[in-house]
Amino acid sequence: MALSMRRTLVSLHRTCQSYKNVEVPLDLHHPVPFYLPVRTKKRYFIPPAVGLKGKKQWDPVAKARAAGIVIKQENMERPINIACTAGIFDPYIPPEGDARLSSLSKDGLKQRTEQLRQSASSQLAIRKIKEHDSTFTTKSFAEQAQEIFIEAHSALTDFNKEKLHSLVTERCYPEMTRGNRYKTIRWRFIESLEPPRVVHARCPDMVTKGNLYGQVTVRMHSKQTLAIYDRFGRLLLGSEEQPKDVLEYLVIERHLMNLYGRWRLHGKIVPSWAPAKDPIIKTVAIPGPEMEEPGQEFDPLNYEVPKPQAVQWYK
């Protein structure tokens, strides 16, 4: 304390030297020395983490509460627009002989046109759709559906996200694109073997009663080529030259209540009797069966790989 007092006195003395009429306080008990060492610049380095041990972070919420300030809780609300349904309501179950009967043109076609007329709920649904969309007809819609399908898959090969979102619903988009980001897909639509047909229609409503969505199932038989290459450019599945005949049941959906709603691909129905797909060009290890006793040995020769059940599923 004495040193600091002396320092201030010294600085005062120095400033007073320039002014002639200022009185300098002369202290006999604490004389000011003529020469005082000035503090040099700090040169040693202390790591910053040393001093921080035990120091708590300044908590503004606790301080405000202690001071008595009340802040209104702002709920972060964000409205979400649901533009598509979560699944396929009342799905169409394709009859077993559908793929085989198509070759017999007269009988097969007659059967199927009768089926469509018989299903009353489909007719009701088509009528409801026509109320909201005046230009809807089953014949024109089938062609439109095929065009949507072809455009959506070509957008998938180019991975054009904006175009794909406009052609495909939000439920279908992750199913189409999952795992495909680091793969190259080459797909080509060669020709349609049969004209596409509307086989099923439903008009479910979500959450509130009037919120109508229209789901129409279209059957199409066509020739396509598909080749998927992995990240390193090696063929994973299919081939580019060999075309395949594909029978598909597409579900196209539209939010009827929405003025700007568009018909978009919502999903595919894979019937239980569909033929097995080609295997991938890769060896995969299947997990073996669980042994009841610890010492039991696994006999690979007599073991039969369990086959999955033939169930209709939705892509």
Next chain:
Amino acid sequence: MYSSLIHRYCCLGLKSLCVMLQSRLAAVSVTQHLHTSSSLLSKQWAKKNLQLFPPQQLHEPRRPAEVHHSRRQIKYSKDKMWYLAKMVRGMSIDQAVSQLEFNDKKGAKIMREVLLEAQEMAVKNHNVEFKSNLYVAESFSGKGKYLKRIRYHGKGMYGIMDKVYCHYFVKLVEGSPPEAERRTGYDQAQDYVEGLKARTVIHGL
């Protein structure tokens, strides 16, 4: 005389200019190799896993699958980790894992975990058919972010103690490990004799 003096000065000037230009060029190339981003946050090694190759033609040889994996801020010295990384380089994955399992060093346990993680990633995400058909193509350690502490010495002296951390990077490639070229003494002798034979004799008879 004056012209010769001027000529000499001009030459000197040109030489110094050249030297300056060379040093400037060197400075430019040096700045390109400076560490501009911190290694903790840089994901350059992991980004190599996101590289997409175009589909191969039929006449091209099959491209082997590659997996890049790393672990950051391992509490171990980078110099000590280097010994293990050097040991593992060029080994097949099974051999590497088994060697590290019976190594007494602290880094060996961590390195083994990293290699097993990378193997699993390769099979699950990168379309590698057989998990044993991998070998360690690249393996190295790097310096992590150190914590600094005071080490107290006598007489009020102190030192700054570094708490060392390191990163470990590994690249697994599909296929059998490449055979290391073995040069025998006979090969070396052959090369020497051929070198002697290939000499050109100038001003000889």
